[in-house]
Amino acid sequence: MKIALCQLNYIVGDIEGNADKILKAYNKSVADGADIALFSELAICGYPPQDLLDYSHFIERCWQAILDLANHTKDTALILGCPINSHLDLGKKLYNAAIVLYQGEVKDIFAKTLLPTYNIFDEYRYFEPNQKFKLYEFKSFKIAITICEDLWDIDEPKLYKSSPMSSLKALGPDLILNLSGSPFSYNHIENRRNLLQQNALKYELPVFYVNQIGANTDLLFDGGSMFINQDGNICEELAYFSEDYRLIDWQPKSEFEGDSHHYMNDDIELIYKALKMGITDYFKKSGFSKAILGLSGGIDSAVVLALSADALGNDNVLPVMLPSKYSSDHSVGDSEILCQNLGIDAKKIAIQEAVNSIENLLTPMFSNTQINEAEENIQARTRGILLMAISNKFGNILLNTTNKSEAAVGYGTLYGDMCGGISVLGDVYKTQVYELARYINRAKEIIPQNILTKAPSAELRPDQKDSDSLPDYAMLDKILHHYIESQLGPKAIIELGFEESLVKKIIKMVDRNEYKRFQIPPILRVSDKAFGVGRQMPVVGKING
């Protein structure tokens, strides 16, 4: 039995384009003599299609594409994911299905049983769970066809009352196929490998696993499709962050060399690659090629510049320095060195004249008031206007440079430095941004050392430092991680040994700034718990009393 694992990058909703890609990979697998060409979950429409699934014409278009693909199939079975009508009198209208196309026909359909509905997943919003279990019999083999979460009920406590693979095992399968749409997070790769290995061992069956790659707005899919033999060894592992294809020649008794898999255990390298893919696909899939960003002289914009230059090409990134009267000399100087190191021309626009003229207009209302964040925000928003004007004029998409620590505590200006089409670092804590900078500098100095060593500052008033308003980032990021990723309450965090008043202050800042995060651009997700659809908190309300 030869099984081709086809790991592709789909565009959500681009049914015809996705079908073309699928057909090309299928034809290659036919030429290679494959018995089965296996594709990922909801491949025909890309994952996640979100509320496109509510439109019946969209479901019909998916099905038409399936019928067209079926017409091209011969003696190699094509197995792919597609949303289909459930035709139920009771229950949701759709199934999240795996479709088997073979010899010109739709041969069989298998629906997903376990529908993840937590964090970034909302599948029960659309789909009815499968409740009938059967195998696919093909060329003397009995195949258990499962879809992503169907294999994710190994760990205790179990989230689901049904265990599809236990039900299927009772029917005596020879192998497991899994069509997946499993998004990246930097500690998810090992979890996923372990999970699939545990399935192989528990059911004493080989697992053929296909994931998609590519970024769909905020969600990043890393691929890493694999073949695991029934001893739980990862015998073949496909690429991470790029399309890949592998033909597995498998027989029940055949031996495989184990451990061919990619070791990528460095979180920062993973995050770098994920963010790069996120930028690339955001532009490619929305039909843009050129980016713009404000270069402050700080670490965040330096890292975003280096990342986006790598993702889009030097010629496609326009850095703009926007100094005000509070900008230090090194802000411009360091930025210039950074651009030289990257071989990128930057623009420079001194903003003070515009800031003054806005402040002049406000003099009648602001006379006799104290200087406060109003004046600071005018500077940040003037930069926002200028960057967006250039974006609107030349079609460059503005990259947002807010990091996760800032987004968490609201240390940023709405409509100012929080502008942008996509947030590159909104799921990367400040301490991780420094690690990214060191990773970028691993071969030679690209980001000037001074940017790495100087004290972070928003430079919106004289001699301002982040540390005036915020605790040390090393401490801040730890507390934020406990609160956001680990979902601990203030009491539990204090019990870990953190200072009570500091914990309460930080949590209050996080809670009070939900309104700012509501309007932040989509954030490239690299952690288990990113701001965005995976963390839905009340904007108005009392979160911790």
Place this chain on the structure above:
Amino acid sequence: MKIALCQLNYIVGDIEGNADKILKAYNKSVADGADIALFSELAICGYPPQDLLDYSHFIERCWQAILDLANHTKDTALILGCPINSHLDLGKKLYNAAIVLYQGEVKDIFAKTLLPTYNIFDEYRYFEPNQKFKLYEFKSFKIAITICEDLWDIDEPKLYKSSPMSSLKALGPDLILNLSGSPFSYNHIENRRNLLQQNALKYELPVFYVNQIGANTDLLFDGGSMFINQDGNICEELAYFSEDYRLIDWQPKSEFEGDSHHYMNDDIELIYKALKMGITDYFKKSGFSKAILGLSGGIDSAVVLALSADALGNDNVLPVMLPSKYSSDHSVGDSEILCQNLGIDAKKIAIQEAVNSIENLLTPMFSNTQINEAEENIQARTRGILLMAISNKFGNILLNTTNKSEAAVGYGTLYGDMCGGISVLGDVYKTQVYELARYINRAKEIIPQNILTKAPSAELRPDQKDSDSLPDYAMLDKILHHYIESQLGPKAIIELGFEESLVKKIIKMVDRNEYKRFQIPPILRVSDKAFGVGRQMPVVGKING
């Protein structure tokens, strides 16, 4: 049997504050000799608590408040909603529960069976459905305790495989209680009444229904708690859009005067009241009292000013006129008359000086380019900066004035007129905005007639009219309604008789502007399908090919 319907306005997450409110109403019901005091779904934490439910300390705090409340109970049962641990080995960690407190103890717990997970609902994200059915036996009566959606399986096709009320009916109940968290939309009130009447008739049982009122950010809850006798007559109906309380003295054989219910079938009156409550609660629940808005001379900002003055009081609303060189004389003149009619002082800041100075800074880059939306957006964003600066200086929250038609087709400037803490009209089509204006003028002219009759214009270039870029709003809004609310595809809309190229153009505009709507403020929801959490579409992707 005397049952007190307690319809209250809760703050999400304010467990102690909500418990105090509940206790006050409970004590009143005790004084009135009630046997049961009935409260709404998840009353203890307010509905919807969103991902606060993921925090175990939050669930513990809810439970502690329940125990504290139990201590206050005597011979009147207190029945209220609370999230509780499911303590299951398999399945989600929580139930959405109704708790019975009586004579100092937690007497019984009933979990919700049907968990809405569509549109604005995501309850399966958090809760395990109940699968065991029992009645609550109290003072010789058998009571079916249900939670909101549990009664919503009357219509075909049925969304659920389980029918809790059918299971409960088999146990021989005497009456139905329903604890609800049912948000407003302008055509939902009649649906809800009909649904509850159908339940009474189908099961031949009286229905005691309690909903919450108040706005929780975008979601507006309208109340309308009611008592329906077993003949399906609405015998008592509580207020809409305000807290209310009613003691029902019910005996199995007693006669009731039917039809005491409030007739409010005018969509526009409903929308007006809902928006007013939305504004009031947004400010009150987030601890602010003062609003600011830009007054353009157009219909949208005029309606928002009138609404917010009604909601917050004249002294709490600061309208600011921000004319540019393209603003017509009538824009300022009409706005001044509007403010006079309302008795509100407005500020005026001519923005041209700031616009010029921003454009000057861009001259080196923009020379030899065509004027395009870049220049238009500079004006809109300069207004945004000025309004936000005043907001930051004096603590007035900026009201967004974008209407649903504009939000749909992207006719607005991100970080310009799309700024704000809350979007008042983002779920109100332009044609409905005119109806709102006529409703506001029903007793006397508040919004000057000229604002109602002049052609809509963004006034960002000479002699600009909305009709330069957009079809007539009457036509636009119809097509948008078919696409957004009715979820019809382009083909189906064209088949209704609309012009093909127009339909395709409009749908393309809607699809392409998902990125703008991603960053719009929370929108007060008045329709079945508002932009926001109830409509989740891909930002990057091909939506209709």
